[in-house]
Amino acid sequence: MQLFRRLYIAVLLVSVTVVAAFGQKTPRAHNFVYNDSTVIQIANNYTLNLDVNYQPYDIRLPFNDQHYRVYGKRLAISVFRMKELLDNGGYSIGGSFRDTLPEDAHVFETATMYYQASRNGKDETGWMPVANAGWYTDTFISNLNRNIEFWPQRGRKLFDSELENGDSISVRFRQREDAPFLTLHFRKEDALETPPFLMLVIDNQRSNATLTEFIHEVYQKQLALGGKLSEFSRFYEDWPGGRDKLMTGQKKIPSDAKFALVFRPRNDIPHDSAFEYRLMESGDNNTAWRKTGNVVIVAGLKPGTNYQLEVRYADRRQHVFRKQFAVARNWYQAPWFIISMAVVLTLLAVMTFLWTRNRRRKRLQEAQRVKVKALYTQLNPHFLFNALGSIQGLLNEGEVEKANHYLSGFGGLLRNTLQNGERDSISLDQELKHLQSYIRLEQLRQPFDFTLEVAPGVNLAAIDMLPLLFQPIVENAVKHGFRGKGEPLALRISVRAEGADLLVEIADNGKGFDASRSAEGKGLRLTADRIALFNQAERRKKVRLQLESGQSGTTAYFTFKNWLDD
Numbered sequence: 001m002q003l004f005r006r007l008y009i010a011v012l013l014v015s016v017t018v019v020a021a022f023g024q025k026t027p028r029a030h031n032f033v034y035n036d037s038t039v040i041q042i043a044n045n046y047t048l049n050l051d052v053n054y055q056p057y058d059i060r061l062p063f064n065d066q067h068y069r070v071y072g073k074r075l076a077i078s079v080f081r082m083k084e085l086l087d088n089g090g091y092s093i094g095g096s097f098r099d100t101l102p103e104d105a106h107v108f109e110t111a112t113m114y115y116q117a118s119r120n121g122k123d124e125t126g127w128m129p130v131a132n133a134g135w136y137t138d139t140f141i142s143n144l145n146r147n148i149e150f151w152p153q154r155g156r157k158l159f160d161s162e163l164e165n166g167d168s169i170s171v172r173f174r175q176r177e178d179a180p181f182l183t184l185h186f187r188k189e190d191a192l193e194t195p196p197f198l199m200l201v202i203d204n205q206r207s208n209a210t211l212t213e214f215i216h217e218v219y220q221k222q223l224a225l226g227g228k229l230s231e232f233s234r235f236y237e238d239w240p241g242g243r244d245k246l247m248t249g250q251k252k253i254p255s256d257a258k259f260a261l262v263f264r265p266r267n268d269i270p271h272d273s274a275f276e277y278r279l280m281e282s283g284d285n286n287t288a289w290r291k292t293g294n295v296v297i298v299a300g301l302k303p304g305t306n307y308q309l310e311v312r313y314a315d316r317r318q319h320v321f322r323k324q325f326a327v328a329r330n331w332y333q334a335p336w337f338i339i340s341m342a343v344v345l346t347l348l349a350v351m352t353f354l355w356t357r358n359r360r361r362k363r364l365q366e367a368q369r370v371k372v373k374a375l376y377t378q379l380n381p382h383f384l385f386n387a388l389g390s391i392q393g394l395l396n397e398g399e400v401e402k403a404n405h406y407l408s409g410f411g412g413l414l415r416n417t418l419q420n421g422e423r424d425s426i427s428l429d430q431e432l433k434h435l436q437s438y439i440r441l442e443q444l445r446q447p448f449d450f451t452l453e454v455a456p457g458v459n460l461a462a463i464d465m466l467p468l469l470f471q472p473i474v475e476n477a478v479k480h481g482f483r484g485k486g487e488p489l490a491l492r493i494s495v496r497a498e499g500a501d502l503l504v505e506i507a508d509n510g511k512g513f514d515a516s517r518s519a520e521g522k523g524l525r526l527t528a529d530r531i532a533l534f535n536q537a538e539r540r541k542k543v544r545l546q547l548e549s550g551q552s553g554t555t556a557y558f559t560f561k562n563w564l565d566d
Contacts, residue, residue: 032096038108039080045072045238056096072238080155089140089151163188195241195321196263203259214258252328258299265294304329364537429460448489455496472523481510502560509553
């Protein structure tokens with residue numbers, strides 16, 4: 001909003017100079033070609049030099065021809081003494097070419113200077129002495145410090161004529177009979193063949209004003225300006241439109257901004273429909289054009305949106321005034337807020353994912369425990385049946401003492417089995433000791449060789465293991481390995497590490513079986529189910545069981561993946 005307020009103030013400051021300038025009978029825009037003694041003045045309501053962009057511009061002999069595009073209907077060429085201007089208020093110019101070199105001063109001597117003018121290639125005057133041109137008095141109006149003063153300035157009028165659109169005027173200057181040292185070329189253009197000219201901008205002073213209230217404020221301001229709007233129109237009547245010079249700041253406007261753009265009116269066609277406009281979002285060329293007068297009101301802007309306002313004459317649609325501007329984002333549309341929210345939402349999503357995954361894992365683990373306990377309820381009777389069968393075999397063979405030893409050891413073994421069944425894991429050391437207790441009992445019934453091999457560096461007490469995981473494999477080796485064989489049974493358990501993996505092998509030299517039908521055995525099926533439940537609940541640790549069996553015996557390979565990472 002401050003941007004528009006400054007623009008509005010700037011327009012009012014310009015209007016002070018404009019009001020003063022209306023009192024002059026000559027056109028209101030001046031360009032100079034001069035040195036320290038003489039000024040050649042070009043007067044037109046709007047003059048544009050086509051050769052250079054920056055003025056004042058220093059020149060020296062030989063001078064290049066100068067080319068101007070003029071839009072005012074009247075062109076006047078005059079000569080003044082510089083002292084005359086400086087002694088009577090000074091001067092105000094729109095552009096100038098100056099020669100400050102002493103060696104070039106002779107061409108500015110008015111006593112021996114001649115001029116000649118032509119229109120559209122035809123001479124309007126012959127070569128005339130400047131000294132013979134008629135005197136006339138111009139009025140310079142100074143409004144320095146708001147004190148308006150009128151200063152008469154006396155000079156010689158060389159050329160003063162009304163121009164038609166398309167007219168070409170050339171004015172040449174020379175000293176005596178010398179070749180021309182300066183030629184000025186002018187071409188009259190029509191300001192209506194350019195985009196509409198923006199005279200001023202009125203913005204809303206109250207951010208909370210409704211659109212209806214703002215339109216009323218614009219109307220009141222136009223009434224307050226009164227005759228000044230007419231003076232603006234007269235002053236700018238010949239100015240070409242083009243780039244928006246009143247709203248070119250880089251600052252973004254607030255979303256509650258409302259402003260009115262006042263263009264130079266047209267009096268040659270119906271005023272209320274002389275213009276067309278459209279307000280496009282981010283270059284949407286499909287926006288429809290709307291009829292309007294010379295005041296275009298912009299309101300209802302969306303935060304964080306880029307706009308382009310286009311205005312044209314209803315009867316000259318090829319010439320379009322364009323104004324691009326951006327509306328500031330709301331605080332919640334700012335990049336810092338969006339990035340912060342993205343970070344927060346990402347963190348929430350990650351936390352939700354981790355929480356959900358952890359909850360799911362706990363549910364799986366709980367389900368595993370329930371199922372494992374259910375398997376234990378099946379495994380324990382299987383173990384009891386095999387143990388009782390061994391005791392019965394000793395009794396039938398008359399080995400009462402061995403049966404008593406077996407029964408005594410069986411009580412401790414059964415107690416450990418029931419205790420371990422309540423746990424999710426025990427140490428590998430405990431598991432192997434439990435197996436050794438069972439094997440010693442079975443050796444009472446029928447002797448066989450047993451070997452436990454633990455590789456160096458494997459800390460059995462520090463490694464967790466699933467309780468009774470190896471029990472069904474050992475039971476199968478002891479119960480079924482003797483049948484049909486005359487040689488004694490040899491059972492071997494080996495434990496070793498391979499990287500982060502733990503490898504356990506249980507091998508016997510029994511008669512073997514069809515490994516493809518191992519799932520038909522109760523104990524092996526329960527073991528496979530326990531492994532499947534464990535692998536389903538765990539993300540990193542996995543258990544693999546591979547059975548190989550033949551006439552030379554049976555080997556169970558347990559691979560515990562990532563088991564030693566902890």
